[in-house]
Amino acid sequence: MKSIKILFTLISAFIFFGCSQDENLTPDQAPVESQINSLFSFTDFTKNGVVDIAKNEDGSVNIIVELSQPASEHYEVKLYEGMLDADLEVQSILDLSPIESGNTISSTDVSNTYSYEELMSANIHLRVTQNNDHDVKSATDLGANAFKTSEIKTYPIIRNGDEVGTSAFIPRENGPMMVGVSLYYKDFEYGYEIDIYAGTALEGNNENVLIDLIDINERTSKSNSYTNLDEGYALPIDIEDGYLRIDRVPTHQGEEYYSKTDIGGNELTGRSISYDFDRPGSEDRINGWVKLEERVNGNTLFSYQMTGEVIPSSTYAVNLNDNNYILHGENVASLGKFPANFEGVTYADVKGLKDGSAISYDQIIEGTYSVRMNKSNDPDYNGKEVYAVSDIGQAALTDTMYEADITFTHPDFMNENMNVKIYKRLNGFTLLEVEGSDYTNDNIFHDLELYTGKDHESQSSSKVAYMISIDRYYHGYRETSPYEDPNNKEITFDEMMEQGGHYRLLDSDGEEIGYAVLPN
Incomplete structure (x- = not known):
């Protein structure tokens, strides 16, 4: 029995002296103050742990690092x-x-080096490394430079439809935003010039550099770039009109650019219609779609495609027009050109009208507009000859x-036969x-x-509205937008349906040749 007591005493002493203050994994008192910072992967900027700076009741300070996944081998924390x-x-x-292999936590008492207040204002950062200081697994800024994790934006880097990398725009609480770029498949023989240019990825060029970013050099395995921006860009949205462009150097044969990515204000919000x-009259053969997508800055990305049996064999200009297509208002903005025999999707940016005024996504969908593919390649054409049309915004049908x-x-x-449909x-x-x-x-003219x-x-029925003429230009199909009563006053769909009960088809002498009772 005595030998068992001695063994227990030795084990207790070993535990007490074998765990130094720097390796106290479980502080025995609840912190009175604490700041938690997210850890980020140094390669793809995903969150992969946390750093907790804790001040205890006795004034001691602990830095506790906890990884999301166990360490694959011995990790240094510095x-x-x-x-x-x-x-x-x-x-x-x-x-x-x-952090030893298989573990997730590092806890260090740093009271002899820093007070809690000093850590909160210090200009420092933390890295978790494997093998050497260059092999960084996780990292984050601390103190005065702590990242504002709620404002982080990440954007995939897309090339030919495939994701080939990622970018992260990470604001700080009291300092400049950091931009990180990581390529998944860096070619050892090539370098990569990385910059932010003014404009959108669709219509911007490589002449107006907005922000210089640190490049990724050739003939190196390094595939990451980190740049701290100036104080004018504290948040991603502060880059109101820009895109991230990566160019491979030396230039690959036939390659205009490696990738382009809309960022900040040019990011799409997810709102679309x-x-x-x-x-x-030919919807079964000539048809397609128009899509509007909202950007964070309020501008609009248009896209359109012809998907029917017949595709235009000529290049046609596409425009945004005021009012519905029948009333045919002013040509207010160009939506680019639809290439001859093209079966893909065409894109166009709209942030302003031809008169110089700005227009937002909300203003378009709350206004009355139409999209016209004209039978002309002149973007200023506004004649009657159209290949396809779309009433959008408030001109669209319910x-x-x-x-x-x-x-x-x-x-x-x-x-003869005639079908009449009336839409709101x-x-x-x-x-x-x-x-x-x-x-x-x-010789035939009917109203x-x-x-x-x-x-x-x-004989007591009265006319509510003139609807349409059936004349020599009618070839089995016609559309119109009636909007006036017999006194030339504006009349709405609901007013027509409340007042009207039947149609009369009249000849040029006012004699009835046909009728239809409304089902409303």
């Missing part, structure tokens, strides 16, 4: 002077407790529609669509009008 950047030659100023893009078939009553037209637009106005047999010639009541023979 403090370094200054802000985190690409300089791997910087000398460490304090060694902290290492799509519309049909087709030729009225789901409200009423349909009626004309019953022909005149003996000369008993074998988002702005409350009307689209009328007439489709049927092509029975007109130079379709809307009347009150349901009785097409009633």
Whole structure:
């Protein structure tokens, strides 16, 4: 029994003296103050741990590092002077407790070196390294340079549709933002020039450098770049109109650039809206879509594609026009050109109109506009010849529609047919669509009008609105946007439906040749 007591005493002494103050993994008192900082992977900038600077009740200070995943082998943990950047030659100023293979935590009492207040204002950063100071697994800024993790933005680096790297824009609480760029598949023989240029990735050029970033040199295995920006760019959104461009050097044959990435204000918010893009009356053969996407700065990325049986065989200009396509307002902005026989997607940036005024995504979708693919390659063309159209914003149609078939009553037209559809637009106005047999010639001129009541023979019915003319230009299909009553006053879709009960198809003498009762 005595020998067991001696053994217990020896084990207790070994535990007490074998664990130094610097390796105290579990402080025995709750901290009275604490600052937690995220650790970041030095390669792809993902969060992979935390650093907790804790002040205890007795005034002692601990730096506790906890990794998200166990160490694969022995990791060194050290403090370094200054802000985190690409300089791997910087000398460490304090060694902290290492993290052994299979473990995740390092806890070090630094009370003899720093007070809690000194750490909060210090110009230092922390690195977790494997093998040597150059093989950095995790890192973060501390003290005055602590990162503002809630404001971090990351952007994938895309090349030919594949993600080939990542970039991170990491603001600090009291200092300049850091930009990190990491390439997944760096070619040893090439260097990579990295800069931020003014404009968008779509329309910006390589002439107007906004911010110089540190390049990745050729003939080195290093695939990362770190740059601390000046104080004018404290947050990603402060880069209001810019894109990240990477050029491979020496230039690869036939390569204009390695990658371009919209950042900051040019990032897409995720808000978007799509519309049909087709030729009225030929929607089954000539059709496609138009899409609007909002950028963080409020500007708009347009895209469009023709997906129908027939693709334009000529290059046509595409424009944004004021008002719906039938009322055909002013050509207010160019959306680029649709290339002949092109089956892909065409893109265009819109942040202003031709008159120099700015226009936002919200202003477009809250306004009344149309997209027109003109039968001309002149971006200033605003004639009537169009290949495809799309009413967008408040000119777009709602789901409200009423349909009626004309019953022909005149003996000369008993074998004809005509279908009338009336649609409500988002702005409350009307689209009328007439489709049927092509029975007109130079001597036939009919008017379709809307009347009150349901009785097409009633003499007491009054005209609510003139709807459309069926004349020699009618070839079985026509659209219009009726918006005036008989007194030339504006009339909405709802007002037409409240007042109107039936259509009358009248000849040039005002005689009825057909009618249809509205189902509303």
